[in-house]
Amino acid sequence: AQSVTQPDIHITVSEGASLELRCNYSYGATPYLFWYVQSPGQGLQLLLKYFSGDTLVQGIKGFEAEFKRSQSSFNLRKPSVHWSDAAEYFCAVRKTSYDKVIFGPGTSLSVIP
Amino acid sequence: DVKVTQSSRYLVKRTGEKVFLECVQDMDHENMFWYRQDPGLGLRLIYFSYDVKMKEKGDIPEGYSVSREKKERFSLILESASTNQTSMYLCASSPGQGAGQPQHFGDGTRLSIL
Numbered sequence: 078a079q080s081v082t083q084p085d086i087h088i089t090v091s092e093g094a095s096l097e098l099r100c101n102y103s104y105g106a107t108p109y110l111f112w113y114v115q116s117p118g119q120g121l122q123l124l125l126k127y128f129s130g131d132t133l134v135q136g137i138k139g140f141e142a143e144f145k146r147s148q149s150s151f152n153l154r155k156p157s158v159h160w161s162d163a164a165e166y167f168c169a170v171r172k173t174s175y176d177k178v179i180f181g182p183g184t185s186l187s188v189i190p
Numbered sequence: 191d192v193k194v195t196q197s198s199r200y201l202v203k204r205t206g207e208k209v210f211l212e213c214v215q216d217m218d219h220e221n222m223f224w225y226r227q228d229p230g231l232g233l234r235l236i237y238f239s240y241d242v243k244m245k246e247k248g249d250i251p252e253g254y255s256v257s258r259e260k261k262e263r264f265s266l267i268l269e270s271a272s273t274n275q276t277s278m279y280l281c282a283s284s285p286g287q288g289a290g291q292p293q294h295f296g297d298g299t300r301l302s303i304l
Contacts, residue, residue, distance in 0.1 A: 086230070109290050120194070120280055120295030121233075128290050167232060177248065178293065180225075182232040 081170050081181035089187040090158050098153040098184050100168030110151045111169040111178070112142055121167060127151065138162070163188045193217070194296035196281050202302045209268040211299050213281030220286055222264035223293060224248075224256060227278040239264055271303045 113121040125136025132144040168181040197212035225233040235248030237256040282293040
């Protein structure tokens with residue numbers, strides 16, 4: 078069955094430090110890939126998405142993600158974290174239009190001032 | 191911007207009550223979804239709908255039902271609430287059938303069943 082793993086349950090970084098959040102999926106072909114962010118008390122907001130083409134995609138709030146087919150990974154990165162980035166981050170995949178979106182368990186990010 | 195509005199941010203109900211969670215979207219989206227979110231489990235799909243009066247079971251439909259009488263409104267119903275249904279409930283919508291269309295989420299309803 079299709080699945081999404083986010084190996085890190087919780088990450089703490091200092092403000093200004095770089096960030097990488099990991100996401101791995103299990104599916105033979107390249108699915109549609111998404112990263113969402115959930116700030117405290119709010120719903121999920123789309124950061125970026127990947128379907129095909131350039132494997133490095135840019136999103137909102139200064140985030141980017143890199144698709145690596147050989148590793149079945151779609152890791153999220155940010156060069157310099159701001160305190161407002163503290164939130165829960167979800168990776169999600171979808172195979173085709175006829176499949177449901179599968180969400181990973183999420184990674185909680187804390188930012189130390 | 192797409193706006194998905196959930197009628198309540200916080201709700202407290204008693205065991206055995208019939209509970210209604212309402213969701214309205216203002217962008218004429220065909221697809222609407224109900225998820226529940228629990229720590230460490232991510233989002234789990236309860237029900238979804240691709241059109242008015244259509245509904246499909248998600249991964250955890252037991253104990254829930256839905257209603258979609260109008261395109262913009264998707265209601266989740268807990269027929270007889272139980273304590274294990276205490277959770278955060280998120281509604282989402284998306285346009286059409288395109289696989290790349292992202293879902294737009296409401297701010298959630300935190301439901302407590304006593």
